[in-house]
Amino acid sequence: MNIRKENSTNNINEIYWKENCGIGFTLSLIGGRWKINILSYLLNEEKLRYSELKNRLIGISERMLILKLKELEQDKLINRIVHPEVPPKVEYELTELGQSFREILILMDKWGEKNLKK
Amino acid sequence: MNIRKENSTNNINEIYWKENCGIGFTLSLIGGRWKINILSYLLNEEKLRYSELKNRLIGISERMLILKLKELEQDKLINRIVHPEVPPKVEYELTELGQSFREILILMDKWGEKNLKK
DNA sequence: TATGGTACTAACAAAATAGTACGTATGAAT
DNA sequence: ATTCATACGTACTATTTTGTTAGTACCATA
Known part of the structure; x- marks a missing residue:
């Protein structure tokens, strides 16, 4: 999906820090x-359709949206719920692991809101 | 220092989200x-020299280190303290703003440590 | 039969980030 | 006179991320 050169310095560094540092x-x-968006x-909204996400993430291309959704799914942060209908309906929601980011997200948002408008 | 195309979609998106979302x-x-490292x-260590940072940030190139230090300085997250000596001695420390990340960093570290080794 | 809405996919191109290699200044120590 | 350590700077290249464009499948409805 996303081809990375296995032995590029860049990749090696990323792996090192991923494995050795919280x-x-x-x-x-x-x-x-x-x-993160x-x-x-x-x-905040529990469950959102693909199209709903697309409308909220102003500026995102469909490619990016799909790509990021897939990565999040692979990392078990979100669930993809397919409703077998036509036209298609697919919803996304946080997994428990995804929900466990709550505190961090809230803090980051607060910090940003506070320092953004100073 | 870092040339960005002003009217690339990428840049426009970054600016939009920077300005409209904590x-x-x-x-x-x-x-x-x-x-973040x-x-x-x-x-954790209050004040570190350029070379000390370099040794801790395993894998980083000098170019990247300088670049990131400069960006952090520009964003007022760190202070650069020059000691007029030879050989040169330059130390870096967090500003108050930088320190205000403490909670976020700790949370991110905890979250990572917990979920890294599962 | 043609159109429409939804959730995608794939080929390609542009932009941004990261890394490499080498160079500089200074004065102290050899 | 040469070497050394430190903290950079610069030109170039490689890699990665992000964006663009043009599709696809499905069935329902007009």
């Missing part, structure tokens, strides 16, 4: 442009 | 491969 591991799951919306 | 703002300051070491 913060590194955490950041590897929620870093990047969109993931996805988690945040799901935290 | 989490987006927070992540813009501490996201990426190294920043730098902050974390400075949190």
Whole structure:
């Protein structure tokens, strides 16, 4: 899905920090442009359809949305719920693991809101 | 220092989320491969020289270290203290703003340590 | 038969981030 | 005169991330 050069310095570094440092591991799951926003919306609204996420994540391309949803699913932070209907209906929700980010997300949001508008 | 295309979608998106969302703002300051580790070491050890940071941040290149230190300095998260000596001695420490990340860093570390080794 | 809405996929291209290799200044010690 | 340590700077390249465009499948409805 996302091809990485196995033995690039970049990749080696990422793996090292992921495996040897809590913060590194955490950041590897929620870093990047969109993931944390996805988690945040799901935290507030419980369950959202693909299209609903797309509307909330202003500026995101479909490719990015799918990509990030897949990564989050692989990392067991969200569940994908398919309703066998036409037109298709797919919903996303946080797993328990995903929910366990709550505190961190809230803190990050608070910190940001406070320091953003100073 | 870091040339960004002003009107790339990427840049526009980053700015949008930085300005309109606490989490987006927070992540813009501490996201990426190294920043949060730098902050974390400075949190634990108060004041560190350039070379001390370099030794702790396993795998980092000098270019990246300088780059990230500069960005952190620009964002007012760290202070750069120059001792006019030869050979040079430069120390880095957290500003008050930088220190205010303490809770977030601790939470992220805890979360990571817990879920890393499951 | 044509159109529409939803949730995608895949090929490609642009942009951004990260890494490599080498160079600089200073004065102290050899 | 040469070497050394420290904290950088710069040009270049590789890698990764992000965005663009143009599709697909499904069945329901007009």
